[in-house]
Amino acid sequence: MRRLVPTFVLLLLLGSALVTTAPGPLVAVKAGRLLDVAAQQVRENVFIVIEGGTVKEIAGSPPSGATILDLGGQTVMPAFTDTHVHVLLQGDATEEDYDAQLLKESLPYRALRATKALHTALQHGFTTIRDIGNEGAGFTDVDLKRAVASGIVEGPRMFVATKALAPTGAYGLSGYAWELRVPKGVELCDGAEECRKAVRDQIEHGADWIKVYVDRSYYRQPDGQIRSLPNFTLEELKAIVDQAHRTRRPVAAHSITPTGHALALAAGVDSIEHGDVLDEASIRTMAERKVYYCPTLTVSDFVAGPRPPIWADLQKATRESFKKALAAGVPIVFGTDAGGFDWDKINEAEEFRRYVESGMTSWQALATATVTAAKLLGQEGRIGTLAPGAHADLVAMREDPLRDITATERVTLVMKDGVVVFRKQ
Numbered sequence: 001m002r003r004l005v006p007t008f009v010l011l012l013l014l015g016s017a018l019v020t021t022a023p024g025p026l027v028a029v030k031a032g033r034l035l036d037v038a039a040q041q042v043r044e045n046v047f048i049v050i051e052g053g054t055v056k057e058i059a060g061s062p063p064s065g066a067t068i069l070d071l072g073g074q075t076v077m078p079a080f081t082d083t084h085v086h087v088l089l090q091g092d093a094t095e096e097d098y099d100a101q102l103l104k105e106s107l108p109y110r111a112l113r114a115t116k117a118l119h120t121a122l123q124h125g126f127t128t129i130r131d132i133g134n135e136g137a138g139f140t141d142v143d144l145k146r147a148v149a150s151g152i153v154e155g156p157r158m159f160v161a162t163k164a165l166a167p168t169g170a171y172g173l174s175g176y177a178w179e180l181r182v183p184k185g186v187e188l189c190d191g192a193e194e195c196r197k198a199v200r201d202q203i204e205h206g207a208d209w210i211k212v213y214v215d216r217s218y219y220r221q222p223d224g225q226i227r228s229l230p231n232f233t234l235e236e237l238k239a240i241v242d243q244a245h246r247t248r249r250p251v252a253a254h255s256i257t258p259t260g261h262a263l264a265l266a267a268g269v270d271s272i273e274h275g276d277v278l279d280e281a282s283i284r285t286m287a288e289r290k291v292y293y294c295p296t297l298t299v300s301d302f303v304a305g306p307r308p309p310i311w312a313d314l315q316k317a318t319r320e321s322f323k324k325a326l327a328a329g330v331p332i333v334f335g336t337d338a339g340g341f342d343w344d345k346i347n348e349a350e351e352f353r354r355y356v357e358s359g360m361t362s363w364q365a366l367a368t369a370t371v372t373a374a375k376l377l378g379q380e381g382r383i384g385t386l387a388p389g390a391h392a393d394l395v396a397m398r399e400d401p402l403r404d405i406t407a408t409e410r411v412t413l414v415m416k417d418g419v420v421v422f423r424k425q
Ligand SMILES: [Zn+2]
Pocket: 084, 085, 086, 132, 337, 340
């Protein structure tokens, strides 16, 4: 027994020495065309040299001893980030769809379905996601993030917002017999102190972001303008934002109309989610303060049919808002609300096409899911680029997305941290 201990210690030391000195496998990806999205430049016939899952350099020839991955006939670019998803949701075009998931699916079952959503996202070229509220699934998103990071489940790296916040009476499930206690899709908090405590608790349990539902119940006023009901008071919202920022966590605000934007921006949130109806004052503030706008045009198209008519009005309004925000220089970041639509039915990458249809150049659209998403997540230089030191996350396409943006919907290969995680047969 006594002799075993030193041997064990020796093995530990040897193990740690190997970990610190081993450079990892050397891979050189030959790119026929490489899109440098930050510089808006195309480089031809270059090698992306990858060591241990990280980009080492972009070179004209491969280093000796490297394993070559030949994508010489293809266009290669940094992999995508979707900054507005719900992996624990599988489509909620109608209230019934939503309620059934919270009432009839156990959390383990929802977690299993989420692993499929993670896999789908990866196959579509998304190697990073911001999961922006897990709809009544507690802190399951933190567990999923951990499972991905530890290699138990294959999926995009995750930034998570856990439970999300709304005040009493402002979020489903609702409409059930009063004597029943039904689950809620968010954490409820009322009053500044209770909301501060909720933020503290979410951060303690692993929230990278705080998500707050700022408005609801969208309606058209007699003057034709679309407005909504405010959820929190300004005092409550300020407490949420202040508490999150004290712990260096940003705040994402679900806000559809100017009723919500005025409160959210006055409280100092970091991103406006959806923002279907953007007024001039909100656009000005967002451009000046660089508050991110996450437009989620894909879900807007998805729910316009099945939901009440106001949603079709919002679908039209959101295209106009997008154009105005783009013209004013508001930072626009790629977000689809996948999970709001079924992961299996729609490829998240369709969002790119919707941005181009709404006035962006292809370069601008590609930037939303790469360089801008990296900025939003505080990951500049780490994701959304293939510069030295970045995660070796890339996608390949047979067609050129600069000519046809829908090429992004047909990726042939996806690499995450230097490992090929999807290859089209
Ligand atoms: Zn959402």
